[in-house]
Amino acid sequence: xxxxxxxxxxxxxxxxxxxxxxxxxxxxxxxxxxxxxxxxxxxxxxxxxxxxxxxxxxxxxxxxxxxxxxxxxxxxxxx
Amino acid sequence: xxxxxxxxxxxxxxxxxxxxxxxxxxxxxxxxxxxxxxxxxxxxxxxxxxxxxxxxxxxxxxxxxxxxxxxxxxxxxxxxxxxxxxxxxxxxxxxxxxxxxxxxxxxxxxxxxxxxxxxxxxxxxxxxxxxxxxxxxxxxxxxxxxxxxxxxxxxxxxxxxxxxxxxxxxxxxxxxxxxxxxxxxxxxxxxxxxxxxxxxxxxxxxxxxxxxxxxxxxxxxxxxxxxxxxxxxxxxxxxxxxxxxxxxxxxxxxxxxxxxxxxxxxxxxxxxxxxxxxxxxxxxxxxxxxxxxxxxxxxxxxxxxxxxxxxxxxxxxxxxxxxxxxxxxxxxxxxxxxxxxxxxxxxxxxxxxxxxxxxxxxxxxxxxxxxxxxxxxxxxxxxxxxxxxxxxxxxxxxxxxxxxxxxxxxxxxxxxxxxxxxxxxxxxxxxxxxxxxxxxxxxxxxxxxxx
Numbered sequence: 001x002x003x004x005x006x007x008x009x010x011x012x013x014x015x016x017x018x019x020x021x022x023x024x025x026x027x028x029x030x031x032x033x034x035x036x037x038x039x040x041x042x043x044x045x046x047x048x049x050x051x052x053x054x055x056x057x058x059x060x061x062x063x064x065x066x067x068x069x070x071x072x073x074x075x076x077x078x079x
Numbered sequence: 080x081x082x083x084x085x086x087x088x089x090x091x092x093x094x095x096x097x098x099x100x101x102x103x104x105x106x107x108x109x110x111x112x113x114x115x116x117x118x119x120x121x122x123x124x125x126x127x128x129x130x131x132x133x134x135x136x137x138x139x140x141x142x143x144x145x146x147x148x149x150x151x152x153x154x155x156x157x158x159x160x161x162x163x164x165x166x167x168x169x170x171x172x173x174x175x176x177x178x179x180x181x182x183x184x185x186x187x188x189x190x191x192x193x194x195x196x197x198x199x200x201x202x203x204x205x206x207x208x209x210x211x212x213x214x215x216x217x218x219x220x221x222x223x224x225x226x227x228x229x230x231x232x233x234x235x236x237x238x239x240x241x242x243x244x245x246x247x248x249x250x251x252x253x254x255x256x257x258x259x260x261x262x263x264x265x266x267x268x269x270x271x272x273x274x275x276x277x278x279x280x281x282x283x284x285x286x287x288x289x290x291x292x293x294x295x296x297x298x299x300x301x302x303x304x305x306x307x308x309x310x311x312x313x314x315x316x317x318x319x320x321x322x323x324x325x326x327x328x329x330x331x332x333x334x335x336x337x338x339x340x341x342x343x344x345x346x347x348x349x350x351x352x353x354x355x356x357x358x359x360x361x362x363x364x365x366x367x368x369x370x371x372x373x374x375x376x377x378x379x380x381x382x383x384x385x386x387x388x389x390x391x392x393x394x395x396x397x398x399x400x401x402x403x404x405x406x407x408x409x410x411x412x413x414x415x416x417x418x419x420x421x422x423x424x425x426x427x428x429x430x431x432x433x434x435x436x437x438x439x440x441x442x443x444x445x446x447x448x449x450x451x452x453x454x455x456x457x458x459x460x461x462x463x464x465x466x467x468x469x470x471x472x473x474x475x476x477x478x479x480x481x482x483x484x485x486x487x488x489x490x491x492x493x494x495x496x497x498x499x500x501x502x503x504x505x506x507x508x509x510x511x512x513x514x515x516x517x518x519x520x521x522x523x524x525x526x527x528x529x530x
Contacts, residue, residue, distance in 0.1 A: 006476040007524060014467040014497060014511055021463050041473050043509050044500045049473050059464060063393075066460050070389045 012040040012049035019045050021062065028061050083111075084118045088127060092142050097134035120403065124233065125240055140248060144259055163268045164278040164324075172325045173275030176301040180327035183298030184235075185364065187242070190214070191231060192367045194221045207296040211245030225399040231368050232400065232408040236332040239299060243333070246293055258286050265290060269300070270334030272326040277303070283322040291324055299333075301325040348412045352447035354387040359414060371395055372405045387450065392457050402458040409446050417445040468497045470514040474524075482527060483508040489523055490516075 017025065025048065029038040038058065041049035050058065090106070091098060103119065104112050119135060122128040128135050137145075186204050194214050205221070208214045215224050230241055243266055250258045265287065272278060280287065294300045302324045347365070349357040356373050358365060359382055366375075366383050372395040373385035395405060477483040480502065487510055490496040495516035501507030512520050 006478060007474060008476045009517070010473045010475075011514065012471065012473070013469050014471045014473075016465045016467050018463060041509075043473060043498070043511070044507075047467075047498060047500065049471070049511075052469055055466065055469075062464055067389075072388070 010041045010049055013052040013055055014043075015048050015050055015055075015058075016046055017048065022046070022048060024062070024065060025050075025058060028058070081118065083114065084122055087115075087118060087122065088137065088145070091128065091135065091137045092145055094136070097131060097136040099134050103135060121237075124229070124237055126244065144263065147260065163265055163281050164272060165281065167277040167279050167321075167323055169277060171275045172277055172301065172303070176275050176325040176327045179301040180298035180329050183296060184329060187297050188231065188364055191223070191227050192364060194223050194227065203292070204296045207246070207293045210249055210293065211242050212249065213242070213245060223398070228371055228395070228398050228400050229404055231371065232404045234407075234411060235329070239297075239329050239332045242297055243294075243299070246290070261286065262290055266333060269294075269324075269326060269330050272330065274326045274328050274331050277323050277325045280322040280324055288322060291322065294330070295324075297329070298327060299329045301327055345415050346411075346413045346417075348409060349414050349417060350387075350409055350446050350450055352449045354450055354453075356385040356387060356409075358383045358385065368408070371398075372400060387454070389457060392454055393461075396458060396461055402454045405454055406446065406451050409450075413445050421445065468511075468513065471497050471511050472514055472517045472520075474510045474512065474520065475508065477505050477508050477510075478528075480505050480508065483510065485527060486510060486520070486523060490520060493519070495520060 022042075022045065025038065032038065038050055038054045039048055040051060043049060086106075087103065091103075100116075100119065104115050107115060119128065119130075123130050123135075126138055127141050129138055183204070187208065190205060190208055191213055205214070209216060212224055213227055213230055215222055226241065226245075230238055233241065247259055247262045247266075250262070261282070265282075280291065291300065291302055292305055295302045295305050302322070304321070304323050347359045348369075349359075351357070355376075356369060358369055360366065361381050361383075366378070369383065369385050372391055373387045374391045375383065376386050377384040392405070396402075477486070483505060484502065487496065487499050487502075490499075490510060490512055493516070495512045496510070497513060498509075498511040500509050510520075
């Protein structure tokens with residue numbers, strides 16, 4: 001038996017996130033479908049191995065998430 | 080440099096590894112922890128120290144020059160102990176020097192603020208800023224560097240040092256290392272000189288003349304020689320061919336922590352807890368600086384009202400500013416009426432208010448905590464996704480926890496290990512190593528399993 005056959009290796013970009021952002025990245029990865037495979041490996045609850053080419057996309061989506069969840073006062077009401 | 084900062088720099092220059100902040104704080108008593116934090120922050124802003132993953136280490140270029148300077152002094156070789164500056168008998172030029180310093184420094188600030196990928200006419204001040212790394216030219220357009228906005232929000236003392244170090248560092252190549260030593264010698268000897276008094280520079284070589292010209296353009300010194308005036312009034316005409324410089328209040332900022340200089344003599348900003356910023360100024364420079372992190376709402380005569388918004392703060396972060404830069408700028412320019420109110424409140428509550436030192440410390444509390452905390456929270460949002468390493472290999476499928484433990488220790492000793500997890504369950508064990516080391520790690524796995 002080839003003992004090395006049990007070893008698996010995955011290449012990618014290692015990121016550290018909090019659990020809620022990890023859930024968000026899993027959501028955008030699954031909703032993107034096969035057109036955009038983002039997560040290559042889930043290492044633990046705070047670390048992911050992702051496709052390096054998708055890093056900018058993830059950062060942009062996280063920024064959009066923060067924008068959507070920020071209350072901006074209506075400037076017309078501000079006297 | 081304050082004595083505590085000197086101690087930190089001297090100790091870190093001989094440390095073989097990056098030092099955690101907790102270790103640096105353990106060098107003194109617990110009550111000085113905050114002071115040490117402030118000095119570490121100052122040294123990072125001056126680029127003497129680098130911060131990486133909460134560990135501090137000396138900037139390699141500074142370390143090399145610092146060690147060389149110490150060795151040169153002890154071996155009596157290249158550092159010159161001779162005075163570079165000799166007093167020129169004659170009339171002092173305080174008024175002329177300060178007028179030149181004020182106008183020149185304002186021009187420097189305006190050029191850095193207004194550079195926004197535009198075409199600008201060349202000028203000696205612009206050339207000085209390009210050399211110092213505070214501006215850059217690309218495709219014929221003048222634009223800011225990553226340090227430009229931080230420069231604008233820094234204190235005048237930090238700005239003068241950033242300007243001088245930027246120029247000196249542009250010579251930090253193998254060929255220019257001796258020039259770096261000469262320039263630093265000149266700056267250290269210039270710092271304690273009396274502002275307004277003319278001095279003759281004994282070393283009038285071309286590199287030194289170039290440095291003096293750069294400092295003259297910024298207003299850090301005033302050189303009658305460079306303005307075409309051969310000698311100051313009242314001076315002996317036999318000094319006509321000499322390189323003469325007059326230190327200004329800006330050059331005094333190179334040394335003394337008590338020297339003060341401000342283009343605005345008093346604070347002018349009031350920040351409310353609803354994130355509105357009221358700036359009692361009509362100086363376009365100050366209005367422009369506030370717009371780096373706040374959105375302009377109204378501009379009245381002598382009063383500018385701006386709003387700190389998530390968008391304006393995120394835009395500021397995107398252009399290289401940090402939360403501490405913005406908060407420090409606001410705290411440094413608090414309107415004196417705010418402090419007068421603090422005194423009134425303290426007296427009403429029967430608290431004793433001490434002298435100037437307490438005044439300065441209490442002044443720092445008059446930016447609302449809600450504003451400070453929210454700016455810091457917006458900064459932390461940027462770090463919710465942290466890239467540990469852009470190119471790694473994650474290895475799984477170990478046969479036992481012993482095998483995993485052994486490989487992990489080996490990878491760590493070789494500096495290959497980026498991350499490891501799952502030590503307790505071999506099914507979950509993952510070893511993450513750098514891409515470049517994957518060949519060596521594969522070899523080690525084969526070696527371990529071959530035994």
